[in-house]
Amino acid sequence: MRIIGNAAKVVNGATASIASRIGWSQRAIGGFLILAAFFGVMFALYNKERISNIASRMFTDTATIEAEFPRAYKLRDHKSDVKVGGVIVGSTTDGRPSGDGTYIVTMQVDGSIRDKLGSEPSASIRPTLLLGGNYYVDLEPGGAGEYDGGRIPLARTSVPVELDRVLDAVGGDEAKAGIRASIRQMDRVLENGGSRSIRGLVKNAPATLDPATDVLLGVRGTRPNRDLTDLVSGMHATGKVLTARSGQLQEIITSLRASTRSLRAGSRPLAESVGTLPETLRVTRAGLADLRPTLRKLTDTASEFRPVATELDEMLAKLEPVLRPTLGLLKDLKPTLEQAKPLVRRLVPATSKATGVASDVKGPVLNRVEGPISDTVLSPWSGQGRYAGGGASGNRMYVELGYLFSRGADALSWNDGSGGHSRLAAGIAPNSISGLGQPLTMRRYLELVGALPPGSARQNDQRSGK
Structure with a gap:
């Protein structure tokens, strides 16, 4: 109370001083100050959101995000909220038309939100209530990278579609009559037990919430802060790819329908194949079991073969320049090979007969040739018996036989009109x-x-x- 009294004394003193200066009465000055204070409070209450945003920008960590929408849609500066996942993270601060017929909305959000938006965030204007009311901007994270602070483009923004626009889009009186008929049918369904079924659903719904909670907890994955977000981002990317080109999804469905039609047409052969599949798998398993020892040996020899393969690679690298000039020769050789085909066909029976002759010769004949005959022909030439020690010239028997045949042919090479005869010459040496x-x-x-x-x-x- 003493403080209030002192403040009142100070105010009275100040009022008296101002009144003495400007010539007003002290009561008039007090009324003016009270009126000014009232309007100041009312201005602050009316602009509390703007003041709050300015204070937040001055004293806390905030970030500014811009988004381009198709048109201006019932957003109020400093009053419309900005939400992420249903949580308020900021508010809109400015809205202005662009030169291309779109509308640019500036938002002020908490600084920590930028790290959660991803590289491709999207923004949409949504109503707070089902039937309208206040509107807010809903930011949806997207992309696997980090947000670079750029403006969210028009391709990733949307505005709500209201019921009157839906009705305007429905063309023709027949379509509107069909909608009215659907509403009447819905009313009849609710009258004929539909409402009782809905009440039963609402009554039984709490019992399913606990299992649904377990399912939702399972959907969060082992990393609650990342798995579900990555799943949604992946589904978003998948949907974006499927809808990137107009009619692409329809083409996929058409192709899938053609594939299923082909499978239905060949269902019987497919069923037979599936029926024989167990036997095929059994035979394959037996073959793999038989192949296991070979693979084991191949594994043992692979380490030893690796250095050889390395050297072979080097040899092939050196051999390639040598083989390249032979390509022309091989091309020229191809016609020759084509002409040689008839000769090869004729040689096949001869080769078969030669194989039979070789089979007959093989055995005792070759053993005899490789045994006594080859030993005698390859033995050194020397006299035996009464001629032992004589005629040893160091040549083998087949060499001496060659000399004998050559000299005999030379002696028998004389011919005249009477016929052939041999010659014998005698000579005297020292x-x-x-x-x-x-x-x-x-x-x-x-x-x-x-x-x-x-x-x-x-x-x-x-x-x-x-």
Whole structure:
């Protein structure tokens, strides 16, 4: 009370001072101040939303968001709320027409809301009540990224469609008569037990709320703050893709109808295939079981084959420049191969017969050729028996036989008018002088010319007693 008294004294003193200066009575000055205070309070009450927004912008963290709507729709500056998920997060602060016939709405929201809007938020004007009343802006998060602060475009905004516009869109008296008939039928349904059914639904609804709560909690997923939001964002993106091109969804449905029609036409073969599927799976399982050891071995050898494959890759890389010039040759070779096809066809029977001959030769014949015959032909040439030690020239038997046939052919190559005959020539060399005092027999001559080993003639004479 002392404070109030002191304040009254101060006001009275100030009033008296002002009255003495301007020549008014103290009562007139008091009435004017009371009137000014009344209008100030009324102005503050009328603009409390504007004042609240200005104070919030000055003392708290706020963000400004703009959205472009098709037209101005019953929003009031600083009075229409902005909501996200039904929660008020700010209010509209300004609305102005753009130069393109649209309407730009500026909103002031809490600063923390920007992080929850996503990269592609949308905005819609909704009524507070079913039949109208106050309107607010509903922000819906969208997109997987972060909001960049840009204006929400016209493609992601909408205004409510009121009943009068729906009725205006319904053309013709028949359509309107049909709507009136539907309303009358609804009234009859409610009169004939429909209202009782609705009351029963309302009565039984609380019992279903607890299970519905569990279902809704399950829909939230394991991450309540993200799973449902991601699901809605994914469904939104899916719907956006399906409706991106006009008629695309209709084409998908038409294609699906054609596919189901084809499945219905081939239902019997499909049923037979499904009926044989268990047996097919059983055979496949058995085949896979048989294939398991091979795969195990392949797994064991794969690690060893890897270095070889690496080297093979390098070899193929080096081989490619070499093979590239041969492409022209292969192209030229193709006509030749086409012409060789008849020859190959004729060679097939001959190859079959040759296979039979090779089968006959294989066995004892080849074993004999590879055994005694090859050993004899490849053995070193040397005399045996009475000629042991003679004729050893270091050549093998087939070489000496070659010399024999060559020299025999040379000796038998003489021909004249009487026919063919052989030639035999005798010659005297310096080393033959030592043998002039002895009788020159044929064996002695062969010894001298080297056809017989040295001393073989003397041994023969001793054995014969000469």
